[in-house]
Amino acid sequence: xxxxxxxxxxxxxxxxxxxxxxxxxxxxxxxxxxxxxxxxxxxxxxxxxxxxxxxxxxxxxxxxxxxxxxxxxxxxxxxxxxxxxxxxxxxxxxxxxxxxxxxxxxxxxxxxxxxxxxxxxxxxxxxxxxxxxxxxxxxxxxxxxxxxxxxxxxxxxxxxxxxxxxxxxxxxxxxxxxxxxxxxxxxxxxxxxxxxxxxxxxxxxxxxxxxxxxxxxxxxxxxxxxxxxxxxxxxxxxxxxxxxxxxxxxxxxxxxxxxxxxxxxxxxxxxxxxxxxx
Amino acid sequence: xxxxxxxxxxxxxxxxxxxxxxxxxxxxxxxxxxxxxxxxxxxxxxxxxxxxxxxxxxxxxxxxxxxxxxxxxxxxxxxxxxxxxxxxxxxxxxxxxxxxxxxxxxxxxxxxxxxxxxxxxxxxxxxxxxxxxxxxxxxxxxxxxxxxxxxxxxxxxxxxxxxxxxxxxxxxxxxxxxxxxxxxxxxxxxxxxxxxxxxxxxxxxxxxxxxxxxxxxxxxxxxxxxxxxxxxxxxxxxxxxxxxxxxxxxxxxxxxxxxxxxxxxxxxxxxxxxxxxxxxxxxxxxxxxxxxxxxxxxxxxxxxxxxxxxxxxxxxxxxxxxxxxxxxxxxxxxxxxxxxxxxxxxxxxxxxxxxxxxxxxxxxxxxxxxxxxxxxxxxxxxxxxxxxxxxxxxxxxxxxxxxxxxxxxxxxxxxxxxxxxxxxxxxxxxxxxxxxxxxxxxxxxxxxxxxxxxxxxxxxxxxxxxxxxxxxxxxxxxxxxxxxxxxxxxxxxxxxxxxxxxxxxxxxxxxxxxxxxxxxxxxxxxxxxxxxxxxxxxxxxxxxxxxxxxxxxxxxxxxxxxxxxxxxxxxxxxxxxxxxxxxxxxxxxxxxxxxxxxxxxxxxxxxxxxxxxxxxxxxxxxxxxxxxxxxxx
Numbered sequence: 032x033x034x035x036x037x038x039x040x041x042x043x044x045x046x047x048x049x050x051x052x053x054x055x056x057x058x059x060x061x062x063x064x065x066x067x068x069x070x071x072x073x074x075x076x077x078x079x080x081x082x083x084x085x086x087x088x089x090x091x092x093x094x095x096x097x098x099x100x101x102x103x104x105x106x107x108x109x110x111x112x113x114x115x116x117x118x119x120x121x122x123x124x125x126x127x128x129x130x131x132x133x134x135x136x137x138x139x140x141x142x143x144x145x146x147x148x149x150x151x152x153x154x155x156x157x158x159x160x161x162x163x164x165x166x167x168x169x170x171x172x173x174x175x176x177x178x179x180x181x182x183x184x185x186x187x188x189x190x191x192x193x194x195x196x197x198x199x200x201x202x203x204x205x206x207x208x209x210x211x212x213x214x215x216x217x218x219x220x221x222x223x224x225x226x227x228x229x230x231x232x233x234x235x236x237x238x239x240x241x242x243x244x245x246x247x248x249x250x251x252x253x254x255x256x257x258x259x260x261x262x263x264x265x266x267x268x269x270x271x272x273x274x275x276x277x278x279x280x281x282x283x284x285x286x287x288x289x290x291x292x293x294x295x296x297x298x299x300x301x302x303x304x305x306x307x308x309x
Numbered sequence: 310x311x312x313x314x315x316x317x318x319x320x321x322x323x324x325x326x327x328x329x330x331x332x333x334x335x336x337x338x339x340x341x342x343x344x345x346x347x348x349x350x351x352x353x354x355x356x357x358x359x360x361x362x363x364x365x366x367x368x369x370x371x372x373x374x375x376x377x378x379x380x381x382x383x384x385x386x387x388x389x390x391x392x393x394x395x396x397x398x399x400x401x402x403x404x405x406x407x408x409x410x411x412x413x414x415x416x417x418x419x420x421x422x423x424x425x426x427x428x429x430x431x432x433x434x435x436x437x438x439x440x441x442x443x444x445x446x447x448x449x450x451x452x453x454x455x456x457x458x459x460x461x462x463x464x465x466x467x468x469x470x471x472x473x474x475x476x477x478x479x480x481x482x483x484x485x486x487x488x489x490x491x492x493x494x495x496x497x498x499x500x501x502x503x504x505x506x507x508x509x510x511x512x513x514x515x516x517x518x519x520x521x522x523x524x525x526x527x528x529x530x531x532x533x534x535x536x537x538x539x540x541x542x543x544x545x546x547x548x549x550x551x552x553x554x555x556x557x558x559x560x561x562x563x564x565x566x567x568x569x570x571x572x573x574x575x576x577x578x579x580x581x582x583x584x585x586x587x588x589x590x591x592x593x594x595x596x597x598x599x600x601x602x603x604x605x606x607x608x609x610x611x612x613x614x615x616x617x618x619x620x621x622x623x624x625x626x627x628x629x630x631x632x633x634x635x636x637x638x639x640x641x642x643x644x645x646x647x648x649x650x651x652x653x654x655x656x657x658x659x660x661x662x663x664x665x666x667x668x669x670x671x672x673x674x675x676x677x678x679x680x681x682x683x684x685x686x687x688x689x690x691x692x693x694x695x696x697x698x699x700x701x702x703x704x705x706x707x708x709x710x711x712x713x714x715x716x717x718x719x720x721x722x723x724x725x726x727x728x729x730x731x732x733x734x735x736x737x738x739x740x741x742x743x744x745x746x747x748x749x750x751x752x753x754x755x756x757x758x759x760x761x762x763x764x765x766x767x768x769x770x771x772x773x774x775x776x777x778x779x780x781x782x783x784x785x786x787x788x789x790x791x792x793x794x795x796x797x798x799x800x801x802x803x804x805x806x807x808x809x810x811x812x813x814x815x816x817x818x819x820x821x822x823x824x825x826x827x828x829x830x831x832x833x834x835x836x837x838x839x840x841x842x843x844x845x846x847x848x849x850x851x852x853x854x855x856x857x858x859x860x861x862x863x864x865x866x867x868x869x870x871x872x873x874x875x876x877x878x879x880x881x882x883x884x885x886x887x888x889x890x891x892x893x894x895x896x897x898x899x900x901x902x903x904x905x906x907x908x909x910x911x912x913x914x915x916x917x918x919x920x921x922x923x924x925x926x927x928x929x930x931x932x933x934x935x936x937x938x939x940x941x942x
Contacts, residue, residue, distance in 0.1 A: 206393035209360050210451075212380040213387040214407035215458055224410070228397035 072290050075283035087273075087281035088288070095261040096269035096285070099177070103252075103265060104245040107185045111241050115192025116234070122193075123200035137193050140186055148186050149254025152179055175257030180265065183251040188244045195237030196230060203229055236303050243296040247289060310372075311336050311462055311494035312357065317366035318837075319352050319518075323807065327353050328518035328712075329366070329837055334511075337492040339485070341505040344515035345541075350498045353515070354466050357496065358387045371461050386455030386463045386493075390470040392447045394439040400426070400450050401435030407458035425453035428487060445476035449483070456491070463488070463495040469504065481507055502542055506530075514538045517711055519835070530591075536686040537714050539589045540640045544653050546595065547640040547682075552586040557681050559588055560633030562607035564679045587639065587682040595654035597626070598673045599664060608675040609633070612652060614666050624661040628652040628674055637768060639686070639716070642747065687715035687831070688770040690795070692757060693737045694723065697802040698776030700740065704806030705931060706774035706798065707741040712808055713835035717741070718770065719750035722760035726752055758788035765793030772832075774798045783921050786934075790905060791914045796828060796935050797905075803929035809900035812840040815889055816904065818861045821937035825904040826865045828935045834872040841896055842866060842878045845888040855880060886922045893930070902933045 044050075077084055087093060118137055122130060140148060154160050156173040166173060173179045207229065211221040227234075249267040256263040258272065266289055273282035312334035319327040327349040334340040344350040355361035357368055359380035368376045375383045394403050401422055402409075408418045426432050429449040439447055448468055455463060465484070469477040485508060488495050499505055505512050506526045513523035514537070522529055522538045533539040539547055550559035557564045601608060612628035619625075627641075632648040641651040652674055666672060691706040693699045703719070710717045719737045724730040730752040738750060753760035761773060775789055777799045790797040814829050816822035826842065833840055842865050844858055862878040869876040881888040893901065901923070908914045920934065 204391075206389050206391045207395055209380070210387065210389060210393040210454075211395070211406070211410075213358050213360070213383075213385055214410065214454065215381045216406070216410040217381065220410045224398075224406075225395055228395070231397075 069290060072283055072286050075279060076287040078283075079280040083280050084284045084287075087278075087284035090281070092261045092264070093269060093281070093285055096264045096266045097288070099180070099264065100246050100266045102177070103181050103184050104242055106181050107188055107245045108238060108242050110185055111188055111192050111245075112234075112238055114189060115194075115196060115237060115241075118193040119196035119200050122197050123203075124205060134197070137190050137197075140189050145187055145248065145250030146254055149183050149251035152183055152186070152251075152255050156182075174255050175259070175263060177263065179255035180252050180263060183255045184245050184248050187248050187251045188241050191241035191244060192234065192237035195233050195240070199230055199233040232303050232306060236300065239296055239299050239303070243293065246292055310334065311338070311370065312340075312496060313367075313369040314353075314357070315367040315369070317353065317356060317368065318364050319349070319356060319361060320364050325518050325837070327356065330515075330518075330520045331366075332513060332520060332523065334494060334496060337494055338510045339488050339495045339497060339508055341509035341512040342496065342498045342515060343500070343502060343505040343512050343541075345500055347517070348515040349518040350500075350515045351466050354387075354464050354496060354498050357462070358385050358464055359383050360387075384458075384461050386458070386460035388448070388451050388455050388463070388465040388468045390467040392439075392444075392451045394447055394450055394454070396439055398439075399435065400431070400437050400439065400442070403439065403450055404435070404453045404457055406454060411458065421457060422453075425456060428456075428490075429453045429483065443476075444472050445480060448472065448480060452484070452487070456487075456493070461494065463493045465495065465497045467498055467500070469499075469501075477504070484508065514541060516541070516714065519712075521714075532680050533589065534682060535714070536587060536639065536682060539587075539682060544592050545640045546590050546592070546652055547638070548588050548650070549637040549639060550586055550588045551635055552681075557586055557588055557679065558635070559679070560609060560636045562609060562676070564588070564607065564676075564681075587686060589680045589682060590676050590678065592625070592653045592655040594677045594679070595628075595652055596675045596677055597628075597654060597656070597664065597666065598675060601673050606675045606677050608673055609652070610674060611671055612674045614668050614670045614672065615651070617666060617668055620655075622658065623655045624658060626654040626656070626666065628654060628672070630674060639747075687713055687772065688768070689715045689717050690761065690764060690770040690773045691717060691719045691737070691741075692761070692773065692775050692789070693719055693721050693733065694757075694776075695721075695733050695736070696776065696778070698778050698782075698800065700776070701802045701804045701806070702774045702776035702798075702800040703737055703740045705800050705804055705808075707745060708806055708808050709774075709798075709832065709836070710745050713832055715745075715771070716747040717745045717749075718764070718768070719748070720760060720764055721750070721752045722755060722757040724752040725754050757785060758792045761789050762792035765795060769793070770795050771828075772796045772798055774800060776800050776802065777924070778802075783916055783924060786920075787914060787916045790916070790934060790936070791908065791912060794936065796933065799924075799932040799934070801927065801929055801931070804931050805899075805929070808836045808838070809898075809931060810836065810838045811896065811898045812838050812900045812902060813889075813892060813896060813898035814840055814842045814902040816842060816844055816861075816865065818844065818858055821904050821907075822861065823865070823868075824937035825902060825935040826868055829902045829933065830869045830872045830874060832933075833869070833874050838900075839875040840869055840877075841892070841898065842869070842876060843881065843889070843892050844879070845881050845883065845885045848882050851882045885919055886926075889919075889923060890926055893927075898930075900931050900933060901927065902935060905934045905936045907937075 118133070122134060153174055156162050156166060156179065158167065173182065207225050208221050211225045216224065247267060252265055253268055256265070256268055258264060258268060260272070264272065266285055270282050270286045270289070273285065310333050314330055314332040317327055317330045318325060330353060342350040342353060352361055356363050359375070359378060363376055367374055370383060395406065398406070404422045404425055405418045408421060422435065423432070426435055429452055431446060431449050431453070434442070439450065442450065469480055472480065481504060497508055509526050511523060511525050512529065514521045514529065516537050521535050522533060529538055530542050533542065536547065539545045548559055550557045553563065555563055555565065596606060610630055610633065612630040614626055615629045616627040617624065628651070630650040630652055633650060636650065638650045641653055643649070643651060689706055689710050691703055693703055707717070709715070719734060721730060721733050721737070724733060734750045734752065738748065741748065753763065755763060773789055773795045775786060775797060777786060782799065786797060786799055812829060812833055814826060816825050829840065842862055844862060846858065858880060862880070866876045866878050879892060881892060903920060905914055906916070906918060920932070924932070
């Protein structure tokens with residue numbers, strides 16, 4: 032592992048002990064904060080036996096949480112797919128006033144604490160919020176209901192696809208698109224035959240990350256959900272409730288599902304990275 | 310005609326990158342656009358393809374106006390420097406792309422694809438992905454792809470820019486062969502003149518968005534009209550000689566002039582400039598001899614061999630000739646302060662063997678033939694003292710020089726050589742920026758008028774650009790214009806740095822007026838400016854028959870129109886100062902041209918009259934004072 036890179040003179044490589052120290056630190060850190068906790072999640076989940084594990088997952092409230100989580104991701108991910116593509120397209124291909132402002136705004140959901148994001152929606156759509164009276168008079172419920180959870184998730188995950196695509200599309204330029212146009216392709220033909228294939232791996236990568244975040248989001252969702260068991264609890268919220276009620280096995284059983292999702296995401300991500308040779 | 314461009318113009322942030330280019334390319338012709346980077350040649354090509362929007366002018370392809378059509382409907386093939394192959398499609402799919410989007414049946418597509426791959430020498434490689442091919446092969450694929458839909462016009466944008474010399478040569482041959490075979494009208498953009506010469510049926514040279522000259526390669530090489538083309542194509546020996554009734558005098562020798570060197574139209578060349586003429590001879594026109602007797606051609610003098618280089622089939626010599634009276638060298642560029650003249654010469658290896666020369670040897674230098682340039686180049690002298698007015702003068706003078714392809718000298722008077730002087734010149738150079746055809750700079754310990762007198766007696770210049778301070782501007786302007794034979798441009802500190810576009814030329818009927826118009830025209834035609842010629846007559850003349858004035862204005866207008874300048878004429882009655890100011894207001898002009906008064910007995914020119922009274926009233930408006938030939942004799 033600590034073999035000097037081939038062809039580099041010895042003088043350009045750090046001394047052996049520096050390399051050893053750096054690699055050791057990184058591995059120790061990863062092991063302590065990532066590997067051990069992951070193993071512990073699965074250990075705790077199966078501690079009371081497989082039957083308990085399956086029972087915890089089969090419980091109607093847990094299944095409802097899984098269903099809600101899937102529903103939220105099912106809505107938030109496609110919406111962000113379209114938004115990310117449109118935003119990246121606008122930023123990479125056009126010159127317009129306020130472009131830098133737009134880039135900063137796209138990053139905003141990352142820099143704001145998710146709890147604040149949740150609060151923001153409460154202030155907008157809550158009973159005493161800006162649109163609250165109007166919503167109440169029309170008998171619409173957003174906060175402490177599924178629409179609020181979807182909105183909050185969409186907000187928090189909105190930068191995922193765009194951030195992945197913007198640098199990629201900026202680096203690619205538009206020579207190929209221009210070539211397609213001179214060859215007689217229409218705008219849509221150019222998009223589907225040239226532009227989309229060029230960015231497909233980046234796009235997929237963004238979608239996978241977006242999905243992982245959508246399913247795992249806790250802070251913003253926690254504020255707007257109201258924690259109604261079986262109705263407005265997503266998987267992360269359900270884990271927290273079980274944990275607070277000292278049902279450790281059940282909590283870790285559901286948590287293990289989320290951890291599994293993370294592992295699958297990582298696997299897909301690595302596969303894409305290998306495919307595109309990053 | 311396959312491609313007709315009419316006054317094609319593109320501006321970025323107000324600055325023209327393609328400036329009123331008109332061009333006609335015949336059916337089946339291979340036409341090369343040659344220019345250095347930033348000359349606008351790629352933008353021009355992209356406008357023809359529809360990839361860049363046109364600001365003004367028209368693009369006609371096969372008699373069809375396509376200016377407003379999207380690229381897909383123009384029927385062109387475009388080859389990019391970056392190849393721009395579709396990376397996710399195979400070579401075959403790339404070539405078939407144009408047919409696939411048109412819904413051509415599969416068998417026809419396949420047939421055409423195989424045909425094209427064979428044409429470009431890649432038969433059998435259709436299954437590969439683009440990234441599995443070398444750069445040269447990828448560009449061949451791009452070429453095949455661009456030809457698939459049988460375009461009427463093929464456009465190539467520096468297609469070999471990213472390839473090495475050997476591959477370029479191969480591809481050059483391929484392109485030439487394919488172009489001949491298919492007879493497709495082709496426009497080829499490059500910065501490589503060897504490529505241009507080898508490929509072109511005809512070529513055009515672009516510089517700073519303007520098309521300078523177009524013609525067959527040998528025509529442009531042997532008989533260029535402009536200094537830029539003379540020095541840009543190949544190596545040039547370009548000297549300024551004197552025009553005499555017998556021909557062109559260069560130092561001790563006089564060359565009779567052929568008809569091609571006659572100025573095209575006598576009245577567009579003002580007489581001060583016609584006395585100086587630029588003489589071009591190529592390195593292969595230079596002959597070296599060991600004695601003066603046996604030469605059968607005019608001898609320039611005895612020169613010392615400064616450098617000798619072996620360049621394959623030829624030997625290249627750089628010769629140093631002592632100063633010749635009345636001769637100034639433009640190319641090769643002479644070191645500042647040196648008064649000797651460099652001559653570039655080449656001879657065959659056979660000649661080199663028969664009369665070997667070593668560095669330091671002395672030899673007689675003769676010239677077999679010369680070519681006199683039709684357009685005498687302009688030379689500007691920009692004055693700088695670091696003040697706000699002189700910064701404005703540098704900005705405007707630099708912009709005018711860039712557009713008019715004038716050579717520029719920057720002079721910082723009243724500065725002893727030293728760090729301070731260097732800093733000021735450096736600052737001026739930075740302010741001028743890039744794009745000036747030739748730039749030299751120097752300081753002088755003398756005060757401004759004396760420094761100008763010294764500089765212009767050494768090297769005459771056409772125009773001095775001076776920043777005017779609001780207060781003591783007039784006296785300085787008088788001294789500077791009296792210091793030589795030049796015209797004077799006064800630039801107030803508020804003047805914008807962009808080139809003026811609406812000129813007001815104020816003339817009085819008579820010979821000096823003609824000079825005002827023709828010099829203003831020589832400058833304005835480079836700037837795409839439009840001009841209004843104004844004559845102010847006294848109120849009492851309103852009742853007279855104005856036929857003479859009108860004839861004069863009409864002939865002035867014709868002179869400008871022949872140079873391609875949109876022109877209108879006006880006669881106003883009343884006081885000169887009031888009427889000029891009135892016209893400036895009404896016409897929204899951004900530059901005023903007036904004639905200079907005749908010099909007094911002592912050679913001093915007084916500007917107190919019209920100029921003196923106008924100057925305080927012209928905030929932000931540059932003022933060009935033109936000297937008539939009488940004033941300079």
